[in-house]
Amino acid sequence: MKTYINGIGCISTQKTFDTVFLEEAIHDNNENVLKIVSPAYKDFISPAASRRMAKGVKNGIVASALAMKDANIENVDAIITGTGLGCIEDSEKFLKNILDNNEEFLTPTSFIQSTHNTVGAQIALLQQCKGYNFTYVNGAVSFESALIDAKMQIEGDEANSILVGGVDENGDYTTALFKLNGRIKKDTYESYAVLNSETSGAIYGEGASFFVLENERKENTYAKLLDVTIINTLEENEIETEIKSFLKANKLEISDIDALVLGFDGNVDFEIYYKNLAENAFAQTPVLYYKHLSGEYDTASAFALWMASKIIKTQEIPEIIKVNSVEKPAYNTILLYNQLNGKNHSFTLISK
Incomplete structure (x- = not known):
């Protein structure tokens, strides 16, 4: 199913x-x-x-x-x-x-x-x-x-x-x-x-x-929830490898991701997790953020999923959530990555 x-x-x-x-x-x-x-x-x-x-x-x-x-x-x-x-x-x-x-x-x-x-x-x-x-x-x-x-x-x-x-x-x-x-x-x-x-x-x-x-697709369906995984602790240099293996398990590569949603929350001590991804592996991918609008809290990632679902349905990305200026002709597969203070890392994958 x-x-x-x-x-x-x-x-x-x-x-x-x-x-x-x-x-x-x-x-x-x-x-x-x-x-x-x-x-x-x-x-x-x-x-x-x-x-x-x-x-x-x-x-x-x-x-x-x-x-x-x-x-x-x-x-x-x-x-x-x-x-x-x-x-x-x-x-x-x-x-x-x-x-x-x-x-x-x-x-x-x-x-x-x-x-x-x-x-x-x-x-x-x-x-x-x-x-x-x-x-x-x-x-x-x-x-x-x-x-x-x-x-x-x-x-x-x-x-x-x-x-x-x-x-x-x-x-x-x-x-x-x-x-x-x-x-x-x-x-x-x-x-x-x-x-x-x-x-x-x-x-x-x-x-x-x-x-x-x-369990069934309807006229008003927003997206398909492909996969969700959580990892308690990761070092900064392990994130990219984890994401690649997570995508590989879903028969995808980094180039297949049409947008990456990151949980930037303004805490300089842990932003390196997100910055490394945005500037290296996903430099050619539209990178988005959301906690400047929702704030940081334990279930802020639910706001991110709401946002990503909307993007797939409307095929539009509001300027207010863009980190970089990269654009794609269509937004069919979106990856969400979140962590809090270097712990509780989560990856969520949704597609059109």
């Missing part, structure tokens, strides 16, 4: 809904933490329920609803979610309540809603989906872990349609901690440019991207 991407939905730090492909995207060099562009939640969730939900849950529900609508389906056989930090806002609220109330008289609501699988559970409740429901919490490859699971189930004929997504949200306290330990760029820097950055730490973001994967 082959795996097709038949519907996509994305809520991010850009306006990625009710608009043409990244037409209204804004590249802001003055922010080190990007905020979500909120949709009209009341169109998807009742206001009473919405008030009790963390933004990650709401964004996940809306993104999944957009993907289902895009795929023209009412229900799916399974829901698989990837998240790095889960519902971190509710976790923060609960911990703050423990301290404020001297560990007494606590309401359990925030604790119940702070678990990582809240997003998948809420989507299932709204859709009345009683099938397989799983959440992967695996750092920067959480989304890829979910993708691999879904792909295996479709190829093994265990499911016909699966909703797969990556969701993460920012919490104020966690963001402050990330600034302290250097994961996010310091507030004192003058510019937060992602390409050619000279400072450590990343531009941070949040978002939810969902995909409907099915």
